[in-house]
Amino acid sequence: MWPGEGLWRTIKTWWNAPSGNYGQAVQSVAAQSFSASDMPVPQTNGEALFMSMAAAAYNTGHSAPGNLKISARTNVSVESPEPVSLGQRAIEIHSEVKPATQSRTTIAVGEGTDASGNTVRVVGSSEPNGLRKQQIAALKPGEIAATGPGHAEVTVMNYAKANDINIKSVGASRPICFNCALQIQANGVAAVTPLKVVKKVSQ
Amino acid sequence: MDAFEENIQKKLMPLSNEKKLLFALLVCEKLYPNYLYFQRRCDWGDSNVLLEALELMYQSLFNSSLFGNREIEQYMNSVDTVTPDTEDFLDSSVSLALDACTAVYSSLNFMLDHDIEHIVAVAVYARDTVYMSIVNRDELDMNLKGMDARVSSDPLMLKEIARQLSVIEELGNPKNKIISDELIQNLKRGDAIIDLSVLKDI
Numbered sequence: 001m002w003p004g005e006g007l008w009r010t011i012k013t014w015w016n017a018p019s020g021n022y023g024q025a026v027q028s029v030a031a032q033s034f035s036a037s038d039m040p041v042p043q044t045n046g047e048a049l050f051m052s053m054a055a056a057a058y059n060t061g062h063s064a065p066g067n068l069k070i071s072a073r074t075n076v077s078v079e080s081p082e083p084v085s086l087g088q089r090a091i092e093i094h095s096e097v098k099p100a101t102q103s104r105t106t107i108a109v110g111e112g113t114d115a116s117g118n119t120v121r122v123v124g125s126s127e128p129n130g131l132r133k134q135q136i137a138a139l140k141p142g143e144i145a146a147t148g149p150g151h152a153e154v155t156v157m158n159y160a161k162a163n164d165i166n167i168k169s170v171g172a173s174r175p176i177c178f179n180c181a182l183q184i185q186a187n188g189v190a191a192v193t194p195l196k197v198v199k200k201v202s203q
Numbered sequence: 204m205d206a207f208e209e210n211i212q213k214k215l216m217p218l219s220n221e222k223k224l225l226f227a228l229l230v231c232e233k234l235y236p237n238y239l240y241f242q243r244r245c246d247w248g249d250s251n252v253l254l255e256a257l258e259l260m261y262q263s264l265f266n267s268s269l270f271g272n273r274e275i276e277q278y279m280n281s282v283d284t285v286t287p288d289t290e291d292f293l294d295s296s297v298s299l300a301l302d303a304c305t306a307v308y309s310s311l312n313f314m315l316d317h318d319i320e321h322i323v324a325v326a327v328y329a330r331d332t333v334y335m336s337i338v339n340r341d342e343l344d345m346n347l348k349g350m351d352a353r354v355s356s357d358p359l360m361l362k363e364i365a366r367q368l369s370v371i372e373e374l375g376n377p378k379n380k381i382i383s384d385e386l387i388q389n390l391k392r393g394d395a396i397i398d399l400s401v402l403k404d405i
Contacts, residue, residue, distance in 0.1 A: 097331075098305065098309075098324045098327060098328075100305035100308055100309060100324070101301065101302075101305055101328075101331075104287065104288045104289055104301050104305075105289045105290075105301075106289075106290060125289075126288075126289040126290045127289045127297070127301075127335075128289070128292075128293060128294065128295040128297065128298065129295055129298050129338055130338065130345055131345060132331050132334070132335070133330070133331060133334045133351065133354070134205065136345050136350075136351060137205075137351065144346055145345035145346050147345060149293040150293065151290055152290075177290070
């Protein structure tokens with residue numbers, strides 16, 4: 001007989017014994033906790049122990065204080081109250097056109113305030129004719145389509161200047177080129193998406 | 204996918220792969236002059252690459268096993284190298300040239316995988332070209348309410364959509380079961396889809 005074998009046999013016997021009244025009691029508490037009238041009665045003490053632990057864990061979470069409490073049957077909203085970042089929004093509008101078109105075009109989104117103090121977003125394209133049909137259709141309230149020659153970022157800033165919009169930051173769907181980065185900086189605007197990496201020419 | 208794309212896809216669906224390719228090819232031919240126009244204005248590009256790709260597609264209509272995937276991929280790479288990036292050109296024709304190239308590229312892509320979306324994309328490129336040329340011609344403000352409805356109901360846009368639908372209808376006509384030179388010549392009829400002479404510098 002190995003040490004502790006007696007204790008092990010006792011636990012095993014209790015674990016597999018019919019739960020009886022203990023099981024009925026656990027089932028009643030668990031049914032209330034989970035608001036489930038069809039909760040089954042545990043057949044053994046082992047099953048009853050697990051059910052009581054589950055009910056206890058549920059009740060502990062359920063009675064958590066204040067804003068930590070999340071009901072087990074509540075749908076948690078996944079919609080972010082924060083506006084989408086400029087870079088992300090540029091990519092969203094960019095992806096409205098076919099991938100082959102995306103590969104040769106850029107969309108930039110700049111955020112600032114108009115003359116009335118409203119926050120607006122100016123959307124520009126690298127295409128001289130401006131945004132395409134699908135991209136115009138994707139614009140949300142507060143987003144303004146910009147037209148004009150030049151890179152998307154420059155189009156955004158030129159349009160903003162001409163329409164009394166004070167742009168604070170700009171993001172683009174493709175890495176921002178060196179010239180655009182210089183112009184963005186010269187206008188006191190923050191570039192919030194990556195800059196194009198210039199390859200070093202080996203000597 | 205917008206209503207235009209859904210409608211085109213639904214109507215293209217019953218056509219054989221050869222007829223789908225012929226539809227795309229006919230659209231590519233309508234867009235080709237826009238590339239030539241861009242090439243002359245910007246002194247960049249190689250229209251011969253597009254012409255060779257169109258020739259390959261024509262030949263494939265009559266003998267689908269004439270070209271292997273590797274050869275088609277080589278043509279796709281060639282088209283890719285002569286496709287302009289809109290960041291490199293200020294001329295308003297660059298977008299039209301881009302559409303001409305992407306239409307040919309998508310058509311070649313269809314020859315590889317027979318995915319109908321490539322053909323629908325070709326129809327969209329032509330629609331976009333007409334859309335942009337109307338916006339450019341009339342110097343429309345994109346932020347104006349009703350701008351999209353105005354462009355969509357422009358005679359030039361209605362004509363292009365009607366042209367595409369008419370070609371698909373002809374291809375689906377049981378009397379045109381076989382693709383013949385006569386059928387192709389018949390479907391090629393009509394003017395250019397946009398008037399390049401009215402394009403304005405931005």
